[in-house]
Amino acid sequence: MTVMAREVAGEGVGRVAAELPSRWSRTPLSRQVDLFKPLFERSGMCMASLDPELRVRDANADFFRQFGRRSATVHGRRFQDFLHPSVEGNLRRQLTRLVDGHRTSFGDRMVAMRPDGSVFAGELTGIAAHAPDGRVGAVVVVVKPETEAEQEARPVVDQTKVLTDLDARILEGVAAGVSAVEMASRLYLSRQGVEYHVSTMFRKLGVSNRPALVSKAYSLGILSVGCWPPRVLPEYVK
Numbered sequence: 547m548t549v550m551a552r553e554v555a556g557e558g559v560g561r562v563a564a565e566l567p568s569r570w571s572r573t574p575l576s577r578q579v580d581l582f583k584p585l586f587e588r589s590g591m592c593m594a595s596l597d598p599e600l601r602v603r604d605a606n607a608d609f610f611r612q613f614g615r616r617s618a619t620v621h622g623r624r625f626q627d628f629l630h631p632s633v634e635g636n637l638r639r640q641l642t643r644l645v646d647g648h649r650t651s652f653g654d655r656m657v658a659m660r661p662d663g664s665v666f667a668g669e670l671t672g673i674a675a676h677a678p679d680g681r682v683g684a685v686v687v688v689v690k691p692e693t694e695a696e697q698e699a700r701p702v703v704d705q706t707k708v709l710t711d712l713d714a715r716i717l718e719g720v721a722a723g724v725s726a727v728e729m730a731s732r733l734y735l736s737r738q739g740v741e742y743h744v745s746t747m748f749r750k751l752g753v754s755n756r757p758a759l760v761s762k763a764y765s766l767g768i769l770s771v772g773c774w775p776p777r778v779l780p781e782y783v784k
Contacts, residue, residue: 591606591608591688591689591690592605592606592608592609592612592668592688592689592690592691593605593606593608593686593687593688593689594606594609594620594625594686595675595684595685595686596625596641596685596686596687597684597685598645598682598683598684598685599624600624600625600626600638600641600642600645600685601622601623601624601625602620602621602622602623602624602625603621603684604621605617605620605621609689612658612666612691613628613658613660614660614661614664615628615660615661619661625641626638626641628659629656629657629658629659630657630658630659630665630761630764630771631774633654633655633656633657633757633760635723636654636757637654637656637670637672640652640654640672641672641685641687644672644673644674645674645682645685646682647681647682649674650674651671651672651673651674652671652672653670653671653672654669654670655667655668655669655670655757655758655761655762656668656669656670656689656761657761657764657765658689659771663771665764665765665771666691666692667691667692667761667764667765668689668690668691668692669690669692670687670689671687671688671689671690672685672686672687672688673685673686673688692765708750708768708782708783708784709747709750709768709778709782709783709784710783710784711784712733712743713743713746713747713783714778714782714783715729715733716729716733716740716743716744716747717747717759717760717768717769717776717778718769718775718776718777718778719732720744720756720759720760721760721763721769721775721776722774722775726740726741726744744756744759747759751763751766760776763778767779768782
């Protein structure tokens, strides 16, 4: 077992996930690959290595189990194909920025879809792995799925008192990528009025930005899965 693998066992998954970007940035690409293998098998985290085109090169058993997929259906596929449409665009842009060298790592909330249509939420860490010439040779993604305790700690949602009808229409627009200006025109509001309702939903669901709002709404079941354009389920509307 390598030093890093022992650290995973001794420090806990969460702490190692948080520190991976700084550790990786100090390690040559060839050594990164050597360190990556024991982490794949011993960390308990879902991990995958992506090529510069964001296709999956390798993944560990936890990745296959959590994502509900077999090796043959993962290798060579674009990582964004496994993400829910509500977060796919945002995470694809952030992963692309790693490949382009605009940043070395990022962390964000994600929602993934399994082949059976079920979803799960978690925290995704993306890390750029650099080759000796300075170019990005691979991107490492580490997914820490939400635990049962974290799910239980989420805000309790009273299905009869979550959103007003106007909130619901605006949330559907945010999930569909509609601009505030266009929503204002559709709903006969000012742009500031739209932003006010978005901010109100931030507070209700305990999030701080639009991608997190949409992810949280899907994870809580407020937005219907497998439906386009996005639709708020009627039981969540006052």
